[in-house]
Amino acid sequence: MEPQPMVDRVTWLRGPLSNCAQVPDGGQTPSRLVLLGAPGVGKGTQAELLTGHLRACHLSTGEVFRAAGIRSDYDLSPAMKEALDYMRRGELVPDSTVWEMVRERGACLRCGGGFILDGFPRTLRQAESLKNWMDSERLALTAVVSYDLPENEIVSRLGGRRTCEMCKAVFHLTERAPRVVGRCDHCGGNLFQREDDRPESIRVRLEAYRRSTEPLIKFYREVGLLISVNAAGSPEQIFQKTLADLASREQLSSL
Ligand code: AP5
Numbered sequence: 001m002e003p004q005p006m007v008d009r010v011t012w013l014r015g016p017l018s019n020c021a022q023v024p025d026g027g028q029t030p031s032r033l034v035l036l037g038a039p040g041v042g043k044g045t046q047a048e049l050l051t052g053h054l055r056a057c058h059l060s061t062g063e064v065f066r067a068a069g070i071r072s073d074y075d076l077s078p079a080m081k082e083a084l085d086y087m088r089r090g091e092l093v094p095d096s097t098v099w100e101m102v103r104e105r106g107a108c109l110r111c112g113g114g115f116i117l118d119g120f121p122r123t124l125r126q127a128e129s130l131k132n133w134m135d136s137e138r139l140a141l142t143a144v145v146s147y148d149l150p151e152n153e154i155v156s157r158l159g160g161r162r163t164c165e166m167c168k169a170v171f172h173l174t175e176r177a178p179r180v181v182g183r184c185d186h187c188g189g190n191l192f193q194r195e196d197d198r199p200e201s202i203r204v205r206l207e208a209y210r211r212s213t214e215p216l217i218k219f220y221r222e223v224g225l226l227i228s229v230n231a232a233g234s235p236e237q238i239f240q241k242t243l244a245d246l247a248s249r250e251q252l253s254s255l
Pocket of ligand 1: 037038039040041042043044045046060061062063065086087088090091092093094098118119120121122123126157158160161162170171172173175176196205231232233234235236238
C-alpha cells in the first residue's frame with residue numbers, strides 16, 4: 001500500500017495558537033473515532049491508515065507530550081514538565097493535565113474533518129470528561145475500535161518501532177520497514193527510537209494499560225460503541241478488517 005499524504009495537524013501538536021493550513025473535509029458525516037488497545041498494539045499505525053482513507057485527523061495525546069519534549073522553543077509549563085517525567089517512566093500522566101491539554105485543543109474535536117483519537121481517553125475519568133464535553137457541544141462518537149493482541153507480540157512490535165522526528169509517521173524495522181534505512185517514506189525525516197520503548201518502561205506501560213485503560217472496553221461496550229478487532233496480521237489486513245467492521249456498523253445503524 002502506498003503511503004498516504006498526511007493531513008495538517010499543527011493545531012493539535014502545537015496548541016490552539018497555531019492554525020492548520022488546511023482543514024480536511026469530512027463530508028456530511030465526518031468520522032469521530034476512538035482507538036483503544038495496549039501500548040504497541042498498532043493504534044498509531046492504524047490511525048495513519050484510517051486518516052488516509054477517512055481524511056479525519058489523527059489526534060494522539062502521546063505525540064503532543066513527545067512534541068513538547070523535543071521542541072527547544074517550547075516554553076514548558078510545570079504541569080507539562082511533570083507530564084514528561086511520567087511519560088518517560090511509562091506511567092500515565094495525571095488525568096487533570098491530560099484533560100486540560102485536550103480541552104484547550106477543542107477546535108480539533110469540533111473540526112469538520114472529524115478525528116481519530118489515539119491514546120485518549122485512557123481512564124474512566126478521561127472518558128467521562130470527553131463524553132460530557134461532547135454532549136455539551138452536541139457531538140457524538142461514531143465508534144470505539146479496540147485492538148487485541150497477545151503480550152509477546154506487543155513487546156516485539158515495540159522493540160522494532162521507529163518514528164519520524166518530523167511528521168511522526170511510524171515504521172517497524174522488519175514488519176513495516178522504511179524504503180531507505182533510517183529515513184521516513186513520507187517526508188525524508190530521521191527515524192528515532194522512543195525513550196519509553198525500553199524494556200523497564202514497557203513493563204510499566206502494560207501494567208498501566210491493564211489497570212486503567214482495559215475498563216474502558218466495558219464502558220464503551222455498554223453504550224453500544226465498541227468494535228473489537230483482532231490485531232494479528234499485517235497492518236493492511238487489520239486496516240481492511242477495521243474498515244469492514246466500521247462499514248457493517250454503519251449499515252446496522254442505518255436500518
Ligand atoms: P502513546 O503515545 O499513546 O503510546 P501508547 O498507547 O503506549 O501506544 P504506542 O504509541 O506505544 O503504540 P501504538 O498502539 O500506537 O502502536 P504503533 O502503531 O506505534 O502514549 C505514550 C505515553 O504518554 C503514555 O505511556 C503516557 O505516559 C502518556 N499519555 C499519553 N496519553 C495519555 C493519556 N490519555 N492519559 C495519561 N497518559 C497519557 O505500533 C507499534 C510498532 O508495531 C510500530 O513499529 C509499528 O510499525 C509496528 N506494527 C504496527 N502494526 C503492526 C502489524 N500489524 N504487524 C507488525 N508490526 C506492526
